[in-house]
Amino acid sequence: MSFIENHIQRCQSVIDTKSGLAPVVKKMRAVIAQQEDDKQAAILRKISSRERKPFTEAAAAAIDRNLPARPGGTPASQLPENKSLLDFVSLVSPSIRLRARAGSGKSTGLVIKIDFLVNTLGVPPEAIQLLTFNKAAANDLSNKLEASLGDVGRRVGVNTFHSLAFHVLKTYPGTRGMVLDFTDDARANPAKLSDIESAVMENTTRQDLAAYRNRYENSAFKFLVKQPDFEDQVREFIASGVSLYRARRGTPGQRDVSPIFRHLKRVAGSFDAKLAESETFDGEAGLREAARILSSDNTIPGFTRLNGSLQFLFVDEYQDFSAAFEQLVAGVMHRNPDAVLNAVGDDWQSINAFMGADLSFFRGFRSRYEAALNLPLQTNWRCGKRIVEMGNEVMEASNKERAVAGLPHDGRVRVKTGGIKTERRKTQEWHEEARAFLEDQIAIMAKRAWDDDARAGRDPGSLVLLASKNRPFGRDLKTYARRIKAPEGVTVASCTSHASKGREWDHVIILDGIEGEYPGGHPAQLVARDMLSKADMREEGQRLLYVAVTRAKHSLAVLAPTKLHRNLYGARLLANELVDA
Numbered sequence: 001m002s003f004i005e006n007h008i009q010r011c012q013s014v015i016d017t018k019s020g021l022a023p024v025v026k027k028m029r030a031v032i033a034q035q036e037d038d039k040q041a042a043i044l045r046k047i048s049s050r051e052r053k054p055f056t057e058a059a060a061a062a063i064d065r066n067l068p069a070r071p072g073g074t075p076a077s078q079l080p081e082n083k084s085l086l087d088f089v090s091l092v093s094p095s096i097r098l099r100a101r102a103g104s105g106k107s108t109g110l111v112i113k114i115d116f117l118v119n120t121l122g123v124p125p126e127a128i129q130l131l132t133f134n135k136a137a138a139n140d141l142s143n144k145l146e147a148s149l150g151d152v153g154r155r156v157g158v159n160t161f162h163s164l165a166f167h168v169l170k171t172y173p174g175t176r177g178m179v180l181d182f183t184d185d186a187r188a189n190p191a192k193l194s195d196i197e198s199a200v201m202e203n204t205t206r207q208d209l210a211a212y213r214n215r216y217e218n219s220a221f222k223f224l225v226k227q228p229d230f231e232d233q234v235r236e237f238i239a240s241g242v243s244l245y246r247a248r249r250g251t252p253g254q255r256d257v258s259p260i261f262r263h264l265k266r267v268a269g270s271f272d273a274k275l276a277e278s279e280t281f282d283g284e285a286g287l288r289e290a291a292r293i294l295s296s297d298n299t300i301p302g303f304t305r306l307n308g309s310l311q312f313l314f315v316d317e318y319q320d321f322s323a324a325f326e327q328l329v330a331g332v333m334h335r336n337p338d339a340v341l342n343a344v345g346d347d348w349q350s351i352n353a354f355m356g357a358d359l360s361f362f363r364g365f366r367s368r369y370e371a372a373l374n375l376p377l378q379t380n381w382r383c384g385k386r387i388v389e390m391g392n393e394v395m396e397a398s399n400k401e402r403a404v405a406g407l408p409h410d411g412r413v414r415v416k417t418g419g420i421k422t423e424r425r426k427t428q429e430w431h432e433e434a435r436a437f438l439e440d441q442i443a444i445m446a447k448r449a450w451d452d453d454a455r456a457g458r459d460p461g462s463l464v465l466l467a468s469k470n471r472p473f474g475r476d477l478k479t480y481a482r483r484i485k486a487p488e489g490v491t492v493a494s495c496t497s498h499a500s501k502g503r504e505w506d507h508v509i510i511l512d513g514i515e516g517e518y519p520g521g522h523p524a525q526l527v528a529r530d531m532l533s534k535a536d537m538r539e540e541g542q543r544l545l546y547v548a549v550t551r552a553k554h555s556l557a558v559l560a561p562t563k564l565h566r567n568l569y570g571a572r573l574l575a576n577e578l579v580d581a
């Protein structure tokens, strides 16, 4: 009997006897490891295409336990739009990187797969661990698991990366007594800026400042050099740059040649030494140290759950990994070599480059982990068809990559540009014009959105104002939101495009769909030029626009007080209403 037939038989017996998957995974990996490098991927694909069979029926049942049938009675598992979901749930022995487009039911898919593993294959819930970036995502997944699996769902491990690191450092004898100066949401709150600032003050000489002056003198930022407080401004953005430098350490392909890069390295080194002296770990150092401990063979007394008994590790938002997160996951896998890793994320939604995120981790998944496959989840269950298309246009998607609309309704796209000229004018002047334009247009677009609801027989839906920065054109988003006359019972939200990730509203109005504005100016933007390529920075803006566009369920309005952003040109073709100035 061939290895593949044996493998399929072993899979069948897992279903029949609920006997545990670990030996099947172990055997499969051992056989693949014997193959020549170039043959490994091919044989894994072959195994996978056969492995779907024994598990498909039971995986379909898990999908149908969790998702309602279509109105005509077709079970969710039988819909062509859910074929990729069925693949994801039914493939259990390879590690998987799931590229899940916006609104494609990423968290729903995770919960269904865990339901399948626990209730059909008999995997103990304690042998399953989920890792998320922040507490909100962890709570959301815990609630969904409990809703689907009942009490058993509570036995699945759900942690943020930082809470896992915290636990390791507090348990490990070598670090138990150290000060842990990080919170669960430390990604949004990197090293305390004030401490970095003092390291900057102590490690920035006249010569270093001259290097910065040189760097910007002949660039688009030469206006900065002319400003009297140039040196203070530099010290401020160095501080953010040092956080970025620390987060990017160990990222493959890091550019590391410029004098500015070397200066950031020196300041970071001094800051790290200070942390070590005071026996303190901030979020970044804490993740790295926990990863180092996990990757060693040292005993961590009291650390039992992830110490060899783990069978499945699910990782969320994989597109936003920086080196520290990758190292932590590698550490968990080192302790649990037979575990299967399922990493889910969307490379189109990678928007944390300024926190050190780098897509190379997502892209290099198959080469980093044994017996690993890439799978897609392309159907968007959130947005109307035109809005899904809008997302594809923003991303200049090839046919293969396009997200596909799962919902039957069309959705509406509206575009209005103001054509306000920004050249040779003071910012304040054109901002005033932009404000007047926005106030008029927001009111018009909101009214049209709620009229759509009335025509479709829906209650007036939720509405959000989005922009890459909180202060588009001199007024904050909240103030614009407050001026909208909303129907009774509807609150108008406002949010930066970054913070909108993972959320959804019936109607979205983007306020700054203008040329050159995405992403909003991050304090580290100037030094980022020495660490990230121009293309990376441009694509980051494109992805942020994609996130903003795909928050809308029924209608999307794009406002551009000046000219339209080039990645939004597609909006003109898809717009139901288009009024150019």
Ligand SMILES: Nc1ncnc2c1ncn2[C@@H]1O[C@H](COP(=O)(O)OP(=O)(O)OP(=O)(O)O)[C@@H](O)[C@H]1O
Binding pocket: 067, 076, 082, 085, 100, 101, 102, 103, 104, 105, 106, 107, 108, 109, 381, 382, 501, 502, 503
């Ligand atoms: N296969 C499906 N069929 C029908 N509805 C689905 C399916 N998957 C998810 N949904 C619904 O679509 C909505 C979005 O799902 P979910 O929150 O899981 O998406 P997500 O991919 O995690 O979103 P994002 O990554 O954009 O934040 C939910 O209301 C969910 O019930």
